[in-house]
Amino acid sequence: MIILKRDPSSFHDPAGYVFFQENRVFRYINQSIKDEFNTVDQSGCLQKFITEHKLVDYTILSDSQKNQLSPEAALILEHPKLPFISYAYEWSFNMLQSAALLHLELHLASLEQNITMIDSTSFNIQFLGNQPCFIDHLSFRPYIENDIWWGYQSFCQQFLNPLLLQAYCKVDFQPWLKGGFATIPLTDLYEILPWHKKFNWRVFFHLGLQTKLQHKSSKKQSPATKKIRLPKSALINLLKSMHTWVKSITPHYQHIYEWQDYENLHLYSELAISEKKAFVAEFCQATNPICLWDLGCNQGEFSKTALENTAKYVIGFDIDPATIDKALLFSKKYQLNFLPLVMNFANPSPALGWNNKERKSLSERNNADSLLALALIHHLRIQNNVPLSEIINYLFSIASTGVIEFVPKTDPKVQLMLKFRQDIFMDYDYNNFIKLIQEKAAIIKTTSLTNTERKLIWYKTYD
Amino acid sequence: MKHYRLIIITTVIALTFAVPAYAYLDPGSGSIILQGILAAIAGILATIKLYWRKLKNFCRRCLGKPVEEEPKKKDDDNPKA
Numbered sequence: 113m114i115i116l117k118r119d120p121s122s123f124h125d126p127a128g129y130v131f132f133q134e135n136r137v138f139r140y141i142n143q144s145i146k147d148e149f150n151t152v153d154q155s156g157c158l159q160k161f162i163t164e165h166k167l168v169d170y171t172i173l174s175d176s177q178k179n180q181l182s183p184e185a186a187l188i189l190e191h192p193k194l195p196f197i198s199y200a201y202e203w204s205f206n207m208l209q210s211a212a213l214l215h216l217e218l219h220l221a222s223l224e225q226n227i228t229m230i231d232s233t234s235f236n237i238q239f240l241g242n243q244p245c246f247i248d249h250l251s252f253r254p255y256i257e258n259d260i261w262w263g264y265q266s267f268c269q270q271f272l273n274p275l276l277l278q279a280y281c282k283v284d285f286q287p288w289l290k291g292g293f294a295t296i297p298l299t300d301l302y303e304i305l306p307w308h309k310k311f312n313w314r315v316f317f318h319l320g321l322q323t324k325l326q327h328k329s330s331k332k333q334s335p336a337t338k339k340i341r342l343p344k345s346a347l348i349n350l351l352k353s354m355h356t357w358v359k360s361i362t363p364h365y366q367h368i369y370e371w372q373d374y375e376n377l378h379l380y381s382e383l384a385i386s387e388k389k390a391f392v393a394e395f396c397q398a399t400n401p402i403c404l405w406d407l408g409c410n411q412g413e414f415s416k417t418a419l420e421n422t423a424k425y426v427i428g429f430d431i432d433p434a435t436i437d438k439a440l441l442f443s444k445k446y447q448l449n450f451l452p453l454v455m456n457f458a459n460p461s462p463a464l465g466w467n468n469k470e471r472k473s474l475s476e477r478n479n480a481d482s483l484l485a486l487a488l489i490h491h492l493r494i495q496n497n498v499p500l501s502e503i504i505n506y507l508f509s510i511a512s513t514g515v516i517e518f519v520p521k522t523d524p525k526v527q528l529m530l531k532f533r534q535d536i537f538m539d540y541d542y543n544n545f546i547k548l549i550q551e552k553a554a555i556i557k558t559t560s561l562t563n564t565e566r567k568l569i570w571y572k573t574y575d
Numbered sequence: 576m577k578h579y580r581l582i583i584i585t586t587v588i589a590l591t592f593a594v595p596a597y598a599y600l601d602p603g604s605g606s607i608i609l610q611g612i613l614a615a616i617a618g619i620l621a622t623i624k625l626y627w628r629k630l631k632n633f634c635r636r637c638l639g640k641p642v643e644e645e646p647k648k649k650d651d652d653n654p655k656a
Contacts, residue, residue, distance in 0.1 A: 126599060127599070230600075231599070231600050258614075260602065260610045261602075264603075264606040265603035266602075266603075268606075298605070321605075322603075322605040322606055323605060325609055326603060340607050340611035340614065341614060343617050345617065346610075346614055350613060
C-alpha cells in the first residue's frame with residue numbers, strides 16, 4: 113500500500129487534502145464530499161475558470177489509477193505542478209489587490225452557476241508569472257439557499273486589512289502578514305486607522321461594525337447566530353460592494369528606499385548598462401536556466417534580459433514593495449514569465465504555521481538553477497553586517513551557477529553607506545571576494561563595467 | 576395584515592430551519608451578525624418595494640396631489656372568454 117505524502121499545509125478542510133507522489137501533485141477527496149464535488153464539476157464553472165487561466169487545471173483519475181494510490185478516496189484529482197509557491201507576505205500591494213479581486217470575481221461567477229465558495233484565504237491563490245491563479249478546487253461547493261459568506265471575516269483579515277494598512281496608514285503590510293501568519297485582525301487594524309478614515313461608511317460597516325459586533329457577541333454567545341441566513345441577492349451585493357471598494361484602494365508609501373530609483377540615478381552609464389546586459393545574456397545563453405532567481409531585481413530589467421536569452425522562468429526579489437509593484441507592471445507590459453516578490457535577504461521568509469511546517473521557508477522552496485545577484489552584496493555586507501564569506505556561501509546554496517556584481521568601497525553608493533559609520537568591513541575587498549569564491553567555485557568569466565569600479569563575476573560551484 | 580404574517584413566518588422559517596453548511600472555518604460571530612443585519616436590511620427593502628406605491632399614494636394624498644392608479648392585472652386586460 114502506498115503511503116500518501118500529505119502536504120503539511122493541507123489539513124484545514126476535512127473534505128480532502130493535497131499530497132505528492134513522485135514529484136506529481138494530487139488532491140484526495142473524501143467520500144463525504146464526493147456528490148458535492150461532482151455537482152461542482154458538472155456545473156462547468158471550474159472548466160470555465162481553467163479556460164480563463166483563473167484556476168489551476170485538474171484531471172480526475174480513473175478508478176484503477178485512483179485505487180492504485182488510495183482505494184479509500186472517493187476521487188483523486190491530479191494538478192500540474194506549480195513552478196513556485198509564494199505567500200501573501202511576499203506580494204506587493206498590486207499583487208495582493210489582484211488576488212483579492214480574483215477571489216471575489218470567482219465567487220460572483222460561481223454563484224451564477226449556483227456554486228459558492230466556502231473560504232477566503234490568500235494561501236489559495238498563487239502567482240503564475242504575473243497573473244494570480246486560484247488553486248483550491250474544494251473551496252467550491254453547491255450553493256445552499258440563503259447561505260452566508262463564510263469567508264467574509266477571513267477575506268477582511270487576509271486581503272482587505274493589509275491593503276487598507278498600506279493605503280490609509282502608509283505602512284508596509286508584508287512584515288505584519290509575516291508576523292501574523294497572513295492575517296491582520298479586524299480589531300488591530302481598526303484601532304490604528306486614522307480617525308478621519310473611520311467616518312468612511314465602508315470602513316464603518318465592514319471593519320467598525322464587524323469589530324463591535326464581534327466584541328459584544330463574544331461576551332454573550334447566542335446560538336441564534338448559527339442560524340442567520342442571507343438572501344442570495346444580498347450576498348451578491350455584499351461581494352460586489354467589496355469588489356468595488358477593493359478595486360478603488362490605492363497604495364501610499366511612507367518612504368522610498370535609497371536604491372528604489374537607482375536606474376534613474378544614472379549610477380551606470382548607458383555603456384555600462386549594455387555591458388551588464390551583454391554579460392547576463394552570455395551567461396544565460398551558456399547555462400540555459402530553467403528557473404533563475406534575480407536577487408535585488410529592481411524593476412526587472414535584467415530579468416527581462418535573462419528571459420530574452422533562453423531563461424524559462426525568472427523569480428525576482430527586491431526588498432522594496434513599491435519597486436515590486438513597478439516590476440509587476442513591467443512584467444505585464446512585456447508579458448514576461450517573471451514573478452517579482454518582496455524579500456529582504458537579510459531576513460528571508462521563515463517557515464511558519466503549525467509545527468513550523470505549514471508554510472515553507474524561502475530556502476525550502478528554492479527551485480533556482482542559476483542566479484543573478486547584481487548590486488546586492490554590498491547592502492548585505494555594509495548595511496546588515498553579514499560577513500562576506502557567509503554571503504557567498506548563501507548565494508552558492510541557492511544556485512550552483514550565477515553572476516554576482518561586486519561593488520567596491522570606492523563606489524559612490526558604498527561611500528554613502530559608510531558616510532556616518534566606521535569602516536569595520538576589512539573582508540570587503542575584491543581580492544578577498546575572489547579568493548572566497550574560488551574556495552568553492554570556479555570563476556568562468558569576469559568583466560569590469562565602464563566608468564565604474566564595479567565588476568561582474570560568473571561563477572560555477574565545484575560540486 | 577396578510578403580508579406582515581407572511582414576512583414573520585418566512586423570517587422564522589429562515590432562522591429556525593437553517594440547513595447545514597460545508598464551511599470548515601469559523602466565520603466569526605461579528606461577520607455572521609453583520610450578515611444578519613444585511614439580511615434584515617434586504618428584507619426591509621423588499622417590504623418597502625412591496626408597499627412603495629401605497630406609501631407614495633399616501634404621501635400624495637397628504638400633499639393633496641392626485642394618486643396614481645394601481646396597474647391593471649394582466650388577467651383583467653384579457654378577460655376570460
